[in-house]
Amino acid sequence: xxxRTPEKFEETGIRxxxxxxxxEIDTRAGEVRLxxxxxxxxxxxxxxxxxxxxxxxxxxxxxxxxxxxxxxxDAQDIKAYIREKGCRKALIVGxxxxxxxxxxxxxxxxxxxxxxxxxxxxxxxxxxxFGTMVLSELERHHVSFLPERDLEGIERGADGRxxxxxxxxTLEGDIIVxxxxxxxxxxxxxxxxxxxxxTGAVGVDExxxxxxxxxxxxxxxxxxxxxxxxxxxxVSMGDVANKQGRIAGRNIAGMAASFPGIVGAxxxxxxxxxxxxxxxxxxxxxxxxxxxxxxxxxxxxxxxSLNIEKKKLGLxxxxxxxxxxxxxxxAIGHGGAVGRINALSACLWAGMTLEDVAFMDxxxxxxFGGAWDLVHIGAQVLQKKLT
Amino acid sequence: xxxRTPEKFEETGIRxxxxxxxxEIDTRAGEVRLxxxxxxxxxxxxxxxxxxxxxxxxxxxxxxxxxxxxxxxDAQDIKAYIREKGCRKALIVGxxxxxxxxxxxxxxxxxxxxxxxxxxxxxxxxxxxFGTMVLSELERHHVSFLPERDLEGIERGADGRxxxxxxxxTLEGDIIVxxxxxxxxxxxxxxxxxxxxxTGAVGVDExxxxxxxxxxxxxxxxxxxxxxxxxxxxVSMGDVANKQGRIAGRNIAGMAASFPGIVGAxxxxxxxxxxxxxxxxxxxxxxxxxxxxxxxxxxxxxxxSLNIEKKKLGLxxxxxxxxxxxxxxxAIGHGGAVGRINALSACLWAGMTLEDVAFMDxxxxxxFGGAWDLVHIGAQVLQKKLT
Numbered sequence: 111x112x113x114r115t116p117e118k119f120e121e122t123g124i125r126x127x128x129x130x131x132x133x134e135i136d137t138r139a140g141e142v143r144l145x146x147x148x149x150x151x152x153x154x155x156x157x158x159x160x161x162x163x164x165x166x167x168x169x170x171x172x173x174x175x176x177x178x179x180x181x182x183x184d185a186q187d188i189k190a191y192i193r194e195k196g197c198r199k200a201l202i203v204g205x206x207x208x209x210x211x212x213x214x215x216x217x218x219x220x221x222x223x224x225x226x227x228x229x230x231x232x233x234x235x236x237x238x239x240f241g242t243m244v245l246s247e248l249e250r251h252h253v254s255f256l257p258e259r260d261l262e263g264i265e266r267g268a269d270g271r272x273x274x275x276x277x278x279x280t281l282e283g284d285i286i287v288x289x290x291x292x293x294x295x296x297x298x299x300x301x302x303x304x305x306x307x308x309t310g311a312v313g314v315d316e317x318x319x320x321x322x323x324x325x326x327x328x329x330x331x332x333x334x335x336x337x338x339x340x341x342x343x344x345v346s347m348g349d350v351a352n353k354q355g356r357i358a359g360r361n362i363a364g365m366a367a368s369f370p371g372i373v374g375a376x377x378x379x380x381x382x383x384x385x386x387x388x389x390x391x392x393x394x395x396x397x398x399x400x401x402x403x404x405x406x407x408x409x410x411x412x413x414x415s416l417n418i419e420k421k422k423l424g425l426x427x428x429x430x431x432x433x434x435x436x437x438x439x440x441a442i443g444h445g446g447a448v449g450r451i452n453a454l455s456a457c458l459w460a461g462m463t464l465e466d467v468a469f470m471d472x473x474x475x476x477x478f479g480g481a482w483d484l485v486h487i488g489a490q491v492l493q494k495k496l497t
Numbered sequence: 498x499x500x501r502t503p504e505k506f507e508e509t510g511i512r513x514x515x516x517x518x519x520x521e522i523d524t525r526a527g528e529v530r531l532x533x534x535x536x537x538x539x540x541x542x543x544x545x546x547x548x549x550x551x552x553x554x555x556x557x558x559x560x561x562x563x564x565x566x567x568x569x570x571d572a573q574d575i576k577a578y579i580r581e582k583g584c585r586k587a588l589i590v591g592x593x594x595x596x597x598x599x600x601x602x603x604x605x606x607x608x609x610x611x612x613x614x615x616x617x618x619x620x621x622x623x624x625x626x627f628g629t630m631v632l633s634e635l636e637r638h639h640v641s642f643l644p645e646r647d648l649e650g651i652e653r654g655a656d657g658r659x660x661x662x663x664x665x666x667t668l669e670g671d672i673i674v675x676x677x678x679x680x681x682x683x684x685x686x687x688x689x690x691x692x693x694x695x696t697g698a699v700g701v702d703e704x705x706x707x708x709x710x711x712x713x714x715x716x717x718x719x720x721x722x723x724x725x726x727x728x729x730x731x732v733s734m735g736d737v738a739n740k741q742g743r744i745a746g747r748n749i750a751g752m753a754a755s756f757p758g759i760v761g762a763x764x765x766x767x768x769x770x771x772x773x774x775x776x777x778x779x780x781x782x783x784x785x786x787x788x789x790x791x792x793x794x795x796x797x798x799x800x801x802s803l804n805i806e807k808k809k810l811g812l813x814x815x816x817x818x819x820x821x822x823x824x825x826x827x828a829i830g831h832g833g834a835v836g837r838i839n840a841l842s843a844c845l846w847a848g849m850t851l852e853d854v855a856f857m858d859x860x861x862x863x864x865f866g867g868a869w870d871l872v873h874i875g876a877q878v879l880q881k882k883l884t
Binding site: 207347348349350351352353357369370371372373374375376377378379384386387388448449450451452453454455456457459460462466469470471472473474475477478481482483 | 594734735736737738739740744756757758759760761762763764765766771773774775835836837838839840841842843844846847849853856857858859860861862864865868869870873
């Protein structure tokens with residue numbers, strides 16, 4: 111556990127034991143057995159073991175200079191390695207938001223960066239039209255994107271540089287970052303006898319209780335209820351973890367509190383580009399039993415008359431053909447994307463239909479959008495498609 | 498009527514007659530009588546006469562160099578006057594969002610500006626804490642704000658400059674802008690026998706039909722239903738007018754369509770500061786029969802760790818003590834205010850309670866906010882206050 115201010119906890123009588131691995135949880139005895147053999151009794155246990163970065167099953171991922179990016183320590187290690195070895199060239203494997211943020215970070219310190227990805231376009235959660243815009247933003251900032259390449263192995267060359275073998279040839283770099291997503295770290299929970307959900311993460315109820323009496327789970331190791339899909343999912347988001355932690359804490363303290371679930375809102379920044387997404391894409395909508403239709407509309411993040419830089423804003427909406435219910439949204443733009451996604455997340459939270467959204471009252475002023483916001487335009491265009 | 502592209506209408510067979518005053522509407526004959534005596538028969542008539550700028554009942558408001566700011570023509574006239582007369586000093590009367598935007602526009606072309614206001618702080622719709630922040634922003638950009646002064650009269654001095662007499666002394670300027678709000682222009686509608694609502698604006702139903710058969714009204718001349726207050730109100734907003742126009746048009750074309758009303762969302766920019774508001778403040782909430790409580794929370798528009806410029810974001814929430822229902826919100830900040838107000842407008846649109854808002858899933862990423870967004874913090878703080 112890394113706590114920046116353990117003293118703060120200590121002041122309130124909470125004891126923080128860092129660098130203290132747990133060997134075993136004995137739920138019958140109500141004890142946690144520490145690595146050194148010490149036993150800690152508990153009334154209530156919270157499993158907050160987080161997620162582990164996915165490491166591909168290929169040769170050479172354990173070479174020095176090959177990193178994953180999961181926690182603060184990873185970031186510190188990467189920075190130290192770049193500084194000590196004088197790295198000039200980085201290879202990133204993966205093209206999700208962590209890979210994107212990493213490429214911006216590396217570019218900011220002058221490290222030449224190539225992104226290697228098995229798919230065609232970055233940011234798979236977003237529509238290919240938006241992935242293409244991300245690609246332009248990467249190119250504009252001199253980050254290379256090498257699509258359709260599988261990672262096959264890593265070795266260290268005679269010259270000391272790392273060599274990455276891919277299905278599209280061999281690349282060289284001074285440092286490699288693997289950004290291939292995460293999986294819930296459920297070792298401890300399983301060992302305690304907590305049942306896992308269908309997603310493979312720890313199953314919890316709305317109070318964050320696991321199947322094991324007296325044991326709660328919160329954060330990236332456990333599931334969350336997706337209000338749009340109507341099913342339990344595994345997401346790995348800091349804000350969700352925070353909320354779950356607070357709800358579990360209230361329950362443990364004897365206060366009634368339920369975690370109301372998620373709609374899957376997410377955002378990130380890559381250079382000057384904002385991306386946001388919420389709810390379901392078509393594939394996940396179909397998986398959840400809906401009959402989705404979608405539309406993409408392009409406009410301006412501010413009133414057209416003020417948009418002298420010709421900044422673009424793209425919005426994709428997904429809705430259920432049968433009911434008109436809004437199911438999801440994606441946005442991209444040089445500004446303005448995340449605000450729209452937050453408004454649409456509130457619409458998803460409330461279970462609104464396109465009809466509800468199409469004439470919704472938003473705070474219009476030319477510096478922030480048109481009199482018809484792209485949210486209205488998208489909802490009206492998609493409404494027409496459904497009828 | 499000012500239409501920038503009358504040709505576009507003509508192409509579709511719509512005849513546009515500019516600079517054509519209407520003398521009388523004869524609803525029995527179904528005719529509009531034009532100033533020259535010509536009669537135009539109609540099946541359906543849309544009254545879209547807008548609002549008129551409020552002019553105070555004092556001496557001298559008709560002097561050359563004294564302007565109101567209502568339409569494009571006013572703006573053009575103001576620009577021409579400043580250019581031709583070489584104006585160096587402007588006086589603005591009023592401190593609403595038009596006055597604020599005007600002061601920024603004048604500062605941008607190097608005209609020294611003083612705002613004269615009868616109240617203590619600018620932007621009355623917003624909490625005094627936020628008004629104080631606006632005041633700092635004005636000062637930072639060298640716009641003077643003279644509070645608690647009533648306008649008593651205007652005259653032209655012997656030197657040709659305008660002299661404004663106020664309850665706090667006499668001021669001099671080259672140009673004066675009166676930004677004292679608007680009132681619905683209902684002359685034509687009343688003359689046609691359309692009933693006015695309690696607000697003094699033209700009464701309409703959800704289809705934008707007035708009390709007079711075959712006569713619709715849309716935009717700033719008519720009322721809109723406030724979904725939060727549960728009553729008809731008069732607002733004067735371009736986006737609301739656009740929506741009403743579309744709904745009226747659909748009805749006239751034989752399509753079923755209802756205007757779902759408003760929640761009173763509004764925003765504007767003053768220099769680098771964003772302001773947004775939606776729903777009711779305490780006073781209007783009480784007027785609508787609620788028992789309001791409120792809180793103000795201050796935070797950061799982006800994650801604190803990234804906020805090296807120490808930008809601030811303030812959020813005020815108003816909710817009903819009895820039901821916990823969210824009633825209104827105000828936000829101010831160097832960025833981030835309008836996005837929050839739009840998300841909260843969607844919450845108002847759906848009739849959410851503080852409990853719904855407090856753990857709502859928003860698109861968290863450090864460039865756009867904290868893991869606990871100020872929206873969550875505000876809702877939780879106000880929830881505690883209510884219990």
